[in-house]
Amino acid sequence: MxxxxxxxxxxxxxxxxxxxxxxxxxxxxxxxxxxxxxxxxxxxxxxxxxxxxxxxxxxxxxxxxxxxxxxxxxxxxxxxxxxxxxxxxxxxxxxxxxxxxxxxxxxxxxxxxxxxxxxxxxxxxxxxxxxxxxxxxxxxxxxxxxxxxxxxxxESAPMAGSRLVDEVSTTQPYTIPAVGPQRFRVLAYDLGIKSATPEQLAARGMEVTVVPASTPFERILELAPDGVFFSNGPGDPATSDHEVEVLRSVLRARIPFFGICFGNQLLGRALGFDTFKLTFGHRGANQPVLDVETGRVEITSQNHGFAVAAPLGEPVTAPQAEFGRVQVSHIGLNDQVVEGLRCLDTPAFSVQFHPESAAGPHDSRGLFDRFADMMTDSPASARA
Known part of the structure; x- marks a missing residue:
């Protein structure tokens, strides 16, 4: 009691x-x-x-x-x-x-x-x-x-303009082995990662090496992973210039990329879109989201106060034109906020919500399979 x-x-x-x-x-x-x-x-x-x-x-x-x-x-x-x-x-x-x-x-x-x-x-x-x-x-x-x-x-610091990633990121890399036969090796940037996320990746045959947010792109080249993942995390994405530059290098190298939550905001910024602070954000395990490609409405778990400012509708050329076409892949049905991005000329996608969804719901866990499919389809020569 x-x-x-x-x-x-x-x-x-x-x-x-x-x-x-x-x-x-x-x-x-x-x-x-x-x-x-x-x-x-x-x-x-x-x-x-x-x-x-x-x-x-x-x-x-x-x-x-x-x-x-x-x-x-x-x-x-x-x-x-x-x-x-x-x-x-x-x-x-x-x-x-x-x-x-x-x-x-x-x-x-x-x-x-x-x-x-x-x-x-x-x-x-x-x-x-x-x-x-x-x-x-x-x-x-x-x-x-x-x-x-x-x-x-x-007198306390406002959230806008605050860089908090360094306060929550791991200080040392660690590896979570694949469950069953290993199919891929993934490098996961800890921007505030939840334990359920690498568990979901590992359950699909991915060996996951979780690294600090400060890890340079050169380390990615040394480890030569099959894919790179950016996690959720706190603070203002406009303060994450280092992570954005790393991600742009990942996109240029055509290494398959998947990001969630903060990782979605950083993909948006890497593509040249702005981010902005929402009035009160989305937090909870009951947020409806439309998957534009399938027309399916998924109930999602969310926790974010910032969002990507990208146009809804047909694909557009990214403001950073070198990365080609991009489309808003998911839309929040409560307020029409961007809930996902899909690159059409680069192997990269992201969502604003949490497909690992601890403690639920589980509607969006298939996104981890989509990441595996992307790595399967990506030629090894492109990552050499």
Missing amino acids: SLLSSAPAVLVLEDGRTFRGRAYGATGRTVGEVVFTTGMTGYQETLTDPSFQRQIVVQTAPHIGNTGVNDEDDESDGYWIAGYVVRDPSRRVSNWRATEGLEERLTRRGIVGISGIDTRALTRHIRDRGAMRAGIFSGDEAGLDAQTQLAAVR
Whole structure:
């Protein structure tokens, strides 16, 4: 059973609005960009997703924590969120896989949270006003005067213009062996990778070497992989000039490329398109996306606050014309945002959502097979 805190807590938004509740998890002070996620399950995967670095996460589902946490479902070694906001935390853990209560895990990991507030009103406020900086102040910090709390929020760094990839990327390469007979060798750039992603690649016969974001293109040439993968990750894609230049070299060398989430934004920038910050982003396991080629609507898992500014409809020549034609391959049905790119003259494609989809849904896992097919069709001489 989780013993809920009775310590006071207050959530302070950048525009001055406040919500008062109880401390949940560690007590103290935290600041970050406040965002909401609409998933009804998978809160443990959310907490451990590096793409949430420096963000205060609001769960729109009202009842959180009833299944506790376990030692298997973490998507990384870290708990990356800056803070956590829930309405009704469960008082009792009821799941045979649980090894700990959610509040105990948050406390042990030093995650400052707040509970007992009207998360529906907060979500509507963010939807109308946009994601913004915020702070959670609990325990003794909750007693600070309002102007001091608001000043702390407004002095924190905004998400636009922030480079966060280096804070979450691995510092040393590591390899995940293929499951069954090895068919391909893939070099995966860790921009904030989730553990389910290389597992999905490995399940299709790919030996995956995960490398730091700072890895130069020359290292790719030395390792001579069959394909290159760029992962999800946090921050503003406009700050990733190094990764964009590496990707342009990959495209010029005609090495098969697959990117997801942040990797999609970087492919867009490598092709010469701009990226922009969404008002409140897409976060949750229930986002509808149209696959333009098949006409199929897939329910996807997403976590992003930036998007690619590319034209919908027929293929166009990329602004970086050397890479040929490109088409928006997937479209978000809620707001018509670009959800994927497909290069027609270069072996490369990307999607904005998460086909590894821990903790679900699984509609888009066939994209990993598409990557395998691309590597199968790519002549070895082109990668020499």
